[in-house]
Amino acid sequence: MKKLLYSIVLIFIFSCDDGDLQIETIDFDSITTINYCDEIEIDQENILFKINENEALILELPANLLINEISTEDIESIISSDGPSTLTYRTFSDDVSTDYFCSDIPLTTPTVTEEIVASSGLLYITTTTEDNVTYDHDITLSNITFETSANTRITDLNIESFGDISTEKSSVSIDFNDITTINNCDSIETDQENVVFKIKGSEALILKLPANLLTNAVTTTDTESTISIDGETTLTYRFYTNTVSTDYFCSSVTPATPEIIEEFSAESGTVLITTTTEDNINYTHTITLDSVVFESSIVSQIINVSIDAFGDISTTAN
DSSP: OHHHHHHHHHHHHHHOOTTSOOOOEEEOTTOOOOBOSSOOOTTSOEEEEEEETTEEEEEEEOTTSSOSSOOSSOEEEEBSTTSSBEEEEEEESSOOOHHHHHOSSOOOOSOEEEEEEOSEEEEEEEEEESSSSEEEEEEEEEEEEEEOTTSOEEOEEEOSEEEEEEEEOEEEEEEOTTOOOOEESSOOOTTSOEEEEEEETTEEEEEEEOTTSSOSSOOSSOEEEEBOSSSSBEEEEEEESSOOOHHHHHSSSOOSOSOEEEEEEEEEEEEEEEEEESSSSEEEEEEEEEEEEEOOOSSEEEEEEEOSEEEEEEEEOO
16 A cells, blocks of 8 residues: 555656646545545554545554544544654546555556645544444544645635544454463472463463462362452463464563564453372372453454363472
């Protein structure tokens, strides 16, 4: 899309005839359709445009300006020729369509007859949702300044109500029941905090257990511990840009790669531990996770969790 816009600008440079056109009014409030070429994603730059016959109003939003969270107050972004948000008004030699903006090969017609980039202004975004999956973003523009090539300010503007766009949280499934290997960096001791983790490709499930939760004694009933975000027992799910290994977790300095794409913390749930022994020296602790609920991030939602059979770890009695 960036290459296309740059190509369009070049076409504009060679096709525009300065001074032939006088613009007195810019009116897009009656245009309710917002167009875009690429799917709108919150973690990428988004280019939106409205078309009114032979006119177009193009709004460029930086990555992470849109968020998949209900806004308690409007999100604000500065509009200028240098960003972070930009607003461009164009007129064409004939009616223009979405194909002009979205074609892989820039179209030579219609030609751009005038282009004005807003020198100042603000945009406000109000975000709402009804299902915590689809988020509606209402965009309004304020105090926009357009100046023509003759340094004349266009004062008759009806563009405040830019309109609504939607984004969706992606869906994430967490399934580690088929992963039997439990990793740890330090030896597991009953009198210290223990961090154990399971790895599946570019995913990791990390369980932190407080000191003295594990005991070198056979249990007649399961030992229980409540999982919470800020508690002593925590459970974290991460996925990375690439395959992750035990070295990543056990290095004294966390490697720069792979990078964490997203991280989810369990906000509730229970750890159940059954302890057995065959020789009163080596103890096996079978860990089961029950009713775990992960918080959603601003990008994704957890739709399926299969992690109840966490697995076995061992300790040795002194």
